[in-house]
Amino acid sequence: MKEAYDVLVVGGGPGGALAAKAAAEQGLSVLLVEKRPAIGAPVRCAEGIGKEALAEFIEPDPKWIAADLDKAVLIGPDGTKFTIGDSHSGGKVGYVLDRKVFDRELVWQAAEAGAEIQVHARASAPIMIDGKVSGAVIHQHGKTYEVRAKVIIAADGVESKFAKWAGINTTVPLAELETCAQYIVNDIDIDERANLFYFSYTDAPWGYIWVFPKGHRCANVGIGIAGTKSGEGHRAKDYLDRFIAREFPNGKVTELIVGGVSVCKPLDCTVADNLIIVGDAARLSDPITGGGIYNAMYTGKLAGEVAAAALKKGDTSKKALMVYDNTWREGPLGHALARNYAVKESFIKMDDAKFNSIVHSMSDLSLDEITVKSLVIAIFKANPWLALELPRLLMTL
Numbered sequence: 495m496k497e498a499y500d501v502l503v504v505g506g507g508p509g510g511a512l513a514a515k516a517a518a519e520q521g522l523s524v525l526l527v528e529k530r531p532a533i534g535a536p537v538r539c540a541e542g543i544g545k546e547a548l549a550e551f552i553e554p555d556p557k558w559i560a561a562d563l564d565k566a567v568l569i570g571p572d573g574t575k576f577t578i579g580d581s582h583s584g585g586k587v588g589y590v591l592d593r594k595v596f597d598r599e600l601v602w603q604a605a606e607a608g609a610e611i612q613v614h615a616r617a618s619a620p621i622m623i624d625g626k627v628s629g630a631v632i633h634q635h636g637k638t639y640e641v642r643a644k645v646i647i648a649a650d651g652v653e654s655k656f657a658k659w660a661g662i663n664t665t666v667p668l669a670e671l672e673t674c675a676q677y678i679v680n681d682i683d684i685d686e687r688a689n690l691f692y693f694s695y696t697d698a699p700w701g702y703i704w705v706f707p708k709g710h711r712c713a714n715v716g717i718g719i720a721g722t723k724s725g726e727g728h729r730a731k732d733y734l735d736r737f738i739a740r741e742f743p744n745g746k747v748t749e750l751i752v753g754g755v756s757v758c759k760p761l762d763c764t765v766a767d768n769l770i771i772v773g774d775a776a777r778l779s780d781p782i783t784g785g786g787i788y789n790a791m792y793t794g795k796l797a798g799e800v801a802a803a804a805l806k807k808g809d810t811s812k813k814a815l816m817v818y819d820n821t822w823r824e825g826p827l828g829h830a831l832a833r834n835y836a837v838k839e840s841f842i843k844m845d846d847a848k849f850n851s852i853v854h855s856m857s858d859l860s861l862d863e864i865t866v867k868s869l870v871i872a873i874f875k876a877n878p879w880l881a882l883e884l885p886r887l888l889m890t891l
């Protein structure tokens with residue numbers, strides 16, 4: 495580890511990896527520090543991603559694809575199913591990844607581009623000079639180092655502290671922090687090409703349950719519920735155990751993970767002098783699904799490119815880095831996050847009776863495109879009463 499770099503990336507998830515790769519490809523000296531001893535492990539993710547989204551960044555490779563999907567099935571509180579995609583979708587729907595392998599591949603690509611990677615290396619504090627972030631204190635193998643950098647990219651995920659230490663308010667309201675639990679369940683009867691989403695206030699208050707196949711008779715089965723709904727006997731794991739006992743009583747559990755997902759609005763501003771915040775650290779996961787792999791990759795790559803352009807001009811002030819914030823916020827990602835936040839706020843508190851009526855109304859519909867927008871438009875068409883109940887949501891579509 496040197497004492498100074500052009501760019502320091504804190505965090506070796508998809509956001510950090512793409513940021514480091516993009517910056518190194520521009521010829522910058524880049525250090526990526528990851529606090530865990532192994533990139534990609536333990537996995538805290540259901541590992542689902544759309545094929546087209548992923549193709550923006552990387553060629554699909556069977557070594558990190560656990561399942562190739564052709565449909566998603568939404569299941570209402572009374573068990574009524576609505577399927578999106580199927581044979582008409584041309585196999586475009588999505589993948590379930592093997593993130594232990596996938597995350598390592600992304601970091602390896604950053605290293606190949608010239609970035610230096612240090613694992614088991616935790617950033618414990620920013621170095622502040624004249625009120626500006628100018629590096630970080632790094633702990634590794636019992637030693638402490640000071641690393642200076644001209645631009646620091648905070649890619650430290652949902653548990654992000656770096657931006658907060660640098661004076662930015664990153665607090666997620668408890669009601670907008672989904673608490674999640676997930677098992678890998680083996681030896682179960684599943685459709686290996688379908689992601690299942692169960693919506694029911696009783697089973698998963700202000701959240702949902704997912705069953706994402708991971709190959710033959712194996713799936714990620716998980717739940718996210720609002721942080722405010724979690725309590726004694728009502729923890730995410732308790733709800734999940736009840737679901738598993740009902741749906742997969744003979745399943746064999748081989749892994750449990752717990753984690754959090756923010757479903758709030760993005761940070762008000764994702765840059766400061768010498769600092770860019772990406773992915774989950776910037777609260778950019780999707781407010782409906784909690785999905786954030788694509789958003790982290792997109793903003794990570796953008797951050798690396800913006801850092802390089804700013805360094806070429808010799809200006810890494812907040813004003814110069816604002817092009818990063820403006821680009822994602824005013825582009826398709828920012829619009830999708832704003833719309834999906836409005837959709838989440840409108841639907842999340844609906845009771846099971848209303849959810850049932852919506853899912854019943856959709857059973858005759860056929861939808862090949864899996865986008866929130868196409869789904870919500872279909873829901874409004876099939877349920878004209880929603881236009882009166884949620885008039886402001888219509889404006890966002």
Ligand SMILES: Cc1cc2nc3c(=O)[nH]c(=O)nc-3n(C[C@H](O)[C@H](O)[C@H](O)COP(=O)(O)OP(=O)(O)OC[C@H]3O[C@@H](n4cnc5c(N)ncnc54)[C@H](O)[C@@H]3O)c2cc1C
Nearest residue numbers: 505507508509529540541542617651753773774785786787
């Ligand atoms: C249960 C669950 C299920 C999910 N399912 C999906 C899904 O199916 N599809 C989807 O798209 N998204 C899903 N997500 C969200 C997805 O995992 C994240 O959005 C994505 O990983 C964000 O990438 P990131 O690079 O921003 O952060 P992360 O992947 O969280 O990476 C951040 C990295 O920073 C490291 N780090 C943190 N602090 C420091 C520090 N001080 N110093 C050094 N390193 C540090 C961490 O160890 C971590 O490796 C799920 C999340 C959970 C919890």
